[in-house]
Amino acid sequence: MSEPRQTTDSETNPLLKAWVTPFATPPFDEIKPDHFLPAFEQAFADHSAEIAAIANDPAAADFANTITALERSGKLLNRIAPVFYDLVSAHSNPAILEIDKEVSLRMARHWNPIMMNAVLFGRIAQLHENRANLALDPEQLRLLERTYTRFHRAGAGLAEEAKMRMAEINERLAQLGTGFSHHLLGDEQEWFMELGEADRQGLPESFVAAAKAAAEERGMAGKAIVTLSRSSVEPFLKSSARRDLREKVYKAFTARGDNGNSNDNNTTIVEILKLREESANLLGYPTFAAYRLEDSMAKTPEAVRSLLERVWKPARARALADRDDMQALITAEGGNFKLASWDWRFYAEKLRLQRANFDDAAIKPYLTLDNMIAAAFDCATRLFGITFVERKDVPVWHPDVRVWEVKGKDGRHKALFYGDYFARPSKRSGAWMGSLRDQQKLDGEIAPLVMNVCNFSKGAEGEPSLLSPDDARTLFHELGHGLHGMLSNVTYPSLSGTSVFTDFVELPSQL
Structure with a gap:
């Protein structure tokens, strides 16, 4: 009699399986907290192996075997991480927050040796130095410049001792940043x-x-x-x-x-500021503000x-x-x-x-959430010709989350838009746009999964949620960011959507 077959993580862990959902969206209804660490471990291992292959490629560095290869690397990590951080921010629980402490440290330990890999940076720097002779199109040239800048600003060009200290700082800042946000949420919940x-x-x-x-x-x-x-x-x-x-x-x-x-958070803030200053000094900047604003x-x-x-x-x-x-x-x-x-x-x-x-208060009855969503969508339709059709078949992370399929002028699928509008104890405060998957065309047309997360007050049972004028402005503002992600039309993932200068990101939201 044969031994019973052991199932592997890739067969039982929904984060590691193919997503057989509408538009290959994350199967939130199947994902449990204990799925994340094994999935991250697999993703880190896969990505590290891909990076080693790129860095140690015996062929001379060119755009395809270095820059494009970097863009293709880390697919599993790029699939899992947005799902995890969405839950951390928008619908956490004690188990997720505990895992977040572990993941933030492991994430820093994963990225440090990549971003400070001297051999890999040597290939990138060589291409950057010779960029005028590579016959690159404008998007490729932009990607090469951004890749070089990202590695350089992470400390890839530092001496070994400085790199070791930078890695220590990055790990500690990852822990402190996670602790800071958990403390804030803790006070809000209590x-x-x-x-x-x-x-x-x-x-x-x-x-x-x-x-x-x-x-x-x-x-x-x-x-x-x-x-x-x-x-x-x-x-x-x-x-x-x-x-x-x-x-x-x-x-x-x-x-x-x-x-x-x-x-x-008082001691946390002081330590974060000291470490940021030290990291900026290591990179040759007088202050963290100078480092932060240069790019x-x-x-x-x-x-x-x-x-x-x-x-x-x-x-x-x-x-x-x-x-x-x-x-x-x-x-x-x-x-x-x-x-x-x-x-x-x-x-x-x-x-x-x-x-x-x-x-x-007198204006609020005219600003119901459903009407404001419809008004924002109508503006987007008149400006860009896109249409929004609500879908009830896409898995979501909380019953209040709604999903719309976004179609272009030609009627073809363009994106999915998730709206998570109500405040709840499991959600951090504020309002933000994010994505569960970025648009790209590197390996076929990949449509984005864009989300807006807000903290509006829910109406009483059976009653509409009423927004203040400021709330309504926030809804339109965040949809502006959402449109930036949904209307993205680039080849490379690193240039997708809101991956622009941080002080340009706010332009679409203001318009």
Whole structure:
């Protein structure tokens, strides 16, 4: 009788199998936390072997066997990592966060020897030096320049001792960065303030409905709570007539990571700043700001400061005038206190109502989430001719996530767009665009999987989610980034979508 056949990870781990899903999307419904470490181990091993083959190729370096080969390397890693980091940011749990600590360190240890590989960098540098004679098209030339710059700025040209120190710094910064974000999320998850009937003075019905939905999300059905999500904090500070509660919420929000508890980030911040400065010095820069900005449109800290100074003076004068007007409003109402930080949004809203007869809460019923999504899509259709059709058959990481198929003017598939709009305890705060797969044409047409993640307040059961004007602006802003990813049309993965100078990334979002 034969022995029972042992199944391998590649047969049982959904991260290592072919994805038999619509458009080969990640099978989120099958993926469990314990699938990630074995998958990363396989991906690291595969990638390291590919890099060794490129570095040790006996043939003379050329664009195809070095730069294009680098673009083709790490396919498994590039497939797994976006899925993992999406869960870390948008729908974490204790198991995922624990794995994140391990993965961040392993990721640094994987990339350090690659980015500081002297032989590999020698091949890249040789091609870069001879780039004018290689008959490259503009995209290839851009890729060669970006590849050289990336390796050079990672320390590939340093002496061995400096490389060793840079590797140590990178590993430590990876740990510190992960710890920082975990601490922030920890404080956000642990804090909430329950709202009794007497605590709801001035709060519009839409806010109370969202506060009840937030309580239900935390297993507190029938109650209403303020959380440290920005979509909860900001409308509360704008509308709550309870000054004592505004102070409590404001201080909790601004003290995330600064409470002297296990989530405190003070020593973490100091160490991050010291290590960033040291790494910049190793690379020959006077400050980390000089290092960071050299590879941007701004180029220098002086250019940035010049812009900020030009904005700062008139902006400060306007803010001080508003402060004085708000203080006058407090006095006129009989208030015997000085305007404080937690009063600013409340009285700014009153001032706006007085000056412009404009009330956020009154506007909100017209800005339902579904209508704003439709409006943003309509703008994209009129600007670029693309259309959005919702799909219900694509696996997602949370039941609230929605997916649309994006088609071009010609009706052909162009991208998938994931929208994850609601705040929840498992999600970090803020709003961002990301991708689960980047567009490229190196080995056939690869369509992107683009996502927008926001933190809007959910409406009560059966009721629509209502957005403030700022929320609606955020939705359009993030779709601008999303369009940057969805409309990408390049050959090489490293140049795809938002892989541009960091201070150019914001242009599409503003348009």
